Amino acid sequence: MGFDRREFIKIAGISALAGLGSRAAFELLQPGELEATSASYAANQGALNAKRWAMVIDMQKCLPQEGCKDCMHRCHRLHNVPDFGNAKDEIKWIWKEAFAHAFPEQESEYLAERLHHEPFVVLCNHCANPPCVRVCPTKATFKRKQDGIVTMDMHRCIGCRFCMAACPYGSRSFNWRDPRGRNAQGEPFLEEINREYPTRNKGVVEKCNFCVERLAQGKNPACVEACRHGALVFGDLADDHSEVREILREHYTIRRKPELGTDPSVFYIV
Amino acid sequence: MMLYDAGKIIAGLVIFAAFFTVPFWYGGGKTSEMPKLELTAQARQAGQCVEPKERMRQDHMQLLDDWRDAAVRDGNRTYTSSTGKSYTVSLQNTCMDCHSNKDKFCDRCHGYMGVSQLYCWDCHLDPTEEKTVWASTDGNS
Numbered sequence: 001m002g003f004d005r006r007e008f009i010k011i012a013g014i015s016a017l018a019g020l021g022s023r024a025a026f027e028l029l030q031p032g033e034l035e036a037t038s039a040s041y042a043a044n045q046g047a048l049n050a051k052r053w054a055m056v057i058d059m060q061k062c063l064p065q066e067g068c069k070d071c072m073h074r075c076h077r078l079h080n081v082p083d084f085g086n087a088k089d090e091i092k093w094i095w096k097e098a099f100a101h102a103f104p105e106q107e108s109e110y111l112a113e114r115l116h117h118e119p120f121v122v123l124c125n126h127c128a129n130p131p132c133v134r135v136c137p138t139k140a141t142f143k144r145k146q147d148g149i150v151t152m153d154m155h156r157c158i159g160c161r162f163c164m165a166a167c168p169y170g171s172r173s174f175n176w177r178d179p180r181g182r183n184a185q186g187e188p189f190l191e192e193i194n195r196e197y198p199t200r201n202k203g204v205v206e207k208c209n210f211c212v213e214r215l216a217q218g219k220n221p222a223c224v225e226a227c228r229h230g231a232l233v234f235g236d237l238a239d240d241h242s243e244v245r246e247i248l249r250e251h252y253t254i255r256r257k258p259e260l261g262t263d264p265s266v267f268y269i270v
Numbered sequence: 271m272m273l274y275d276a277g278k279i280i281a282g283l284v285i286f287a288a289f290f291t292v293p294f295w296y297g298g299g300k301t302s303e304m305p306k307l308e309l310t311a312q313a314r315q316a317g318q319c320v321e322p323k324e325r326m327r328q329d330h331m332q333l334l335d336d337w338r339d340a341a342v343r344d345g346n347r348t349y350t351s352s353t354g355k356s357y358t359v360s361l362q363n364t365c366m367d368c369h370s371n372k373d374k375f376c377d378r379c380h381g382y383m384g385v386s387q388l389y390c391w392d393c394h395l396d397p398t399e400e401k402t403v404w405a406s407t408d409g410n411s
Binding site: 038039040041042043044045047142144146147151153154155193195196197198199200201212216 | 321336338340342343344345346347348349350351352358359362363389392393394395
């Protein structure tokens with residue numbers, strides 16, 4: 001064949017140009033909506049929304065109700081939080097902490113004298129500047145862009161526990177055991193099951209999620225709903241007219257370890 | 271044509287061919303029947319899945335991944351399907367509400383297709399399973 005190298009290169013070049021210009025190649029280089037489906041996702045209608053969810057805990061209403069654990073029981077039951085029966089393995093979403101431990105920086109003040117041993121209701125502070133989020137290597141813990149809630153994507157948690165080391169409030173617990181298991185006496189760690197919410201499994205960390213699944217259904221967090229004494233108030237910190245802002249205007253409040261720069265979203269009236 | 275060590279090579283090929291087709295001989299040359307999937311009364315009444323059946327069969331794993339990201343990461347819990355119907359984005363409360371006979375539906379097909387046991391049920395509640403079935407003794411298993 002009379003087909004020299006020069007001619008071959010010419011033809012090859014032209015073919016390549018023609019190929020590039022073709023429709024298939026165009027779409028390869030510029031991926032478009034080849035397979036657009038008409039399905040779509042949206043937030044639920046009637047969901048509760050805020051720019052920055054926050055909580056005010058009125059300890060003047062809470063402390064007189066000695067021994068009351070309504071908020072804790074409701075939260076832990078709804079979220080299938082197991083009771084492993086010992087303090088070392090305890091899983092905590094909302095719990096009680098002595099004032100001196102919860103607010104160590106207030107220790108030296110006279111305030112502390114009165115409150116030293118008093119049990120304070122504590123939970124995740126849903127910090128505006130959350131150290132747990134910063135250290136998580138898989139982004140399993142993240143801060144929701146829409147409302148500032150610090151929550152977890154359980155599917156990504158690899159159980160490394162960096163977040164537990166990073167959180168200055170002890171708001172994160174590790175599942176050292178299988179929450180669906182039983183203790184040596186054969187009693188299940190989960191007394192009752194809420195079949196609408198998942199459990200966790202052995203080897204993941206968990207924490208309070210400010211009830212994202214309930215907010216999506218237009219309901220207040222479980223602890224807020226459970227408190228019969230009106231000691232827990234939930235609302236939008238970014239909204240001048242919200243109930244939490246009203247309370248913050250009228251009362252002196254403190255937050256846990258604000259000096260660390262985490263900017264907590266949980267406030268206490270003492 | 272020259273073939274060095276023809277005897278060894280041909281013997282090797284025969285053995286290879288025999289090994290390779292063992293599953294076929296073992297099964298007597300028949301393919302096993304796809305087990306029949308059962309629909310619950312609720313599913314039958316609905317008449318359709320969240321997406322057309324063919325798409326569900328092929329893509330339900332992908333859809334579940336999308337659902338999980340939509341609900342957990344984006345807070346979007348309403349799914350409007352290509353059929354125009356809206357569903358709550360939830361494995362436990364939507365899929366398994368209709369397919370509450372998981373053992374005769376999901377598990378049957380997965381068993382046949384050789385899909386290993388899903389770890390999803392370590393956390394999401396299996397509608398066919400009572401709590402008593404869970405890890406029988408201690409939680410350290």
